[in-house]
Amino acid sequence: MHDDTLPTALTRCFDADREELRGVALRMTGSAAEAEEVLAVVRAELGREGASAVRGWLAGRVGQACVRGLQERAGAGRAGGDMAAAGGRGGVDAVWLALLVVLESLGAEERRAYVLHDLFGLPPSETARVTGGSPVDASRLARRVRERIRGGGAARADGDPGRQRAVVERFLAAARARDARALAAVLAPDAVAYSERGPVHGAPAVAEAAASFARLADVARPALVDGSVGLVAFVAGVPVSAVAFALRHDRIVVLDITTGEDRVRALDLAFPDG
Structure with a gap:
């Protein structure tokens, strides 16, 4: 042939x-x-x-x-x-x-x-080839729609910033301990993780995917990532990875993972702890 x-x-x-x-x-x-x-x-x-x-x-x-x-x-x-x-x-x-x-x-x-990023599961890089702009822009657009469908973004989910911060701290503690079971416990059963490799579904699989963040967890700081509660990891003072969370009933239902210094710097980051 x-x-x-x-x-x-x-x-x-x-x-x-x-x-x-x-x-x-x-x-x-x-x-x-x-x-x-x-x-x-x-x-x-x-x-x-x-x-x-x-x-x-x-x-x-x-x-x-x-x-x-x-x-x-x-x-x-x-x-x-x-x-x-x-x-x-x-x-x-x-x-x-x-x-x-x-x-x-x-x-x-x-x-x-x-449609391309969330429904068809294309990675941000492939989505960006169709939509134009950067992979970060593609992820941000998809996240904006996702938050609208869910009735509000992660920064507004469950209302209380203190409770949101507590969930993020539990996730960070589990990541630092390299404890996959503890990671799974803070995730909703139907959790989804989006990254440059495409989506991963279900708490066990998401916990395994989130474990890749664990090697950087010791230098991670809580942050607002594009307005959503999340974490930013640093290497030698440089931000190299970020996770934006969406919460439901004190559990993480969506993780948006961004890696690479240039992509992370393109995000809107704010650090409440100064």
């Missing part, structure tokens, strides 16, 4: 479904001109990034399969009978409708960043 077989096949499929794809781009960007630009860019990249394009398609298929699974589970009557099954299907549809309403309320840049 020739090396160009996959890109050529993808390009043919793209051309065959161009109008439908144009409709998707138009709904995402809100601009016919921008939609055409997106289509031109994607078509040009098919020849260079065929495998990446297939990965994006597979991600979409996995998402669709998840929804079908939820619908079939409801249809099987696990909630109790035909009426519950119908309600289950309606619940799934309602969730998707609510998501569409939220997406419709966003600006074009926010919508692209959130």
Whole structure:
């Protein structure tokens, strides 16, 4: 098989479904001109990034399969009978409708960043290639949308700054002790960690990912990271890693991890302890 077989096949499929794809781009960007630009860019990249394009398609298929699974589970009557099954299907549809309403309320840049970064799980660097700007900008846009959906940012979650600080201190103590079980205890069961490598889901996996912060925890300071409670780690007085938290019921539900001196310096950092 020739090396160009996959890109050529993808390009043919793209051309065959161009109008439908144009409709998707138009709904995402809100601009016919921008939609055409997106289509031109994607078509040009098919020849260079065929495998990446297939990965994006597979991600979409996995998402669709998840929804079908939820619908079939409801249809099987696990909630109790035909009426519950119908309600289950309606619940799934309602969730998707609510998501569409939220997406419709966003600006074009926010919508692209959130869909790519949070829903499709692309790392900030790949998200930034589509949205423009830097990976830090892409993460910030996605975080802004995430906070809006949750009804407020981490800095405002659970209200009391003292309680928020206590949660951060428990996380920091567990990190300094290299205690994965203690880290997991301060995390919500459905916690998600976002980093340059993409998202990690679930408290055990997030605790393991957060353990990578532990080697820098001895020189970490509590901070406000883009307005959210968090931590900043230093090496030789230079900020090299930052974590922004979102809290729910005195547990950490989201961690936004940024690494690298330049990326950390691009964040809006404030240190309440002076």
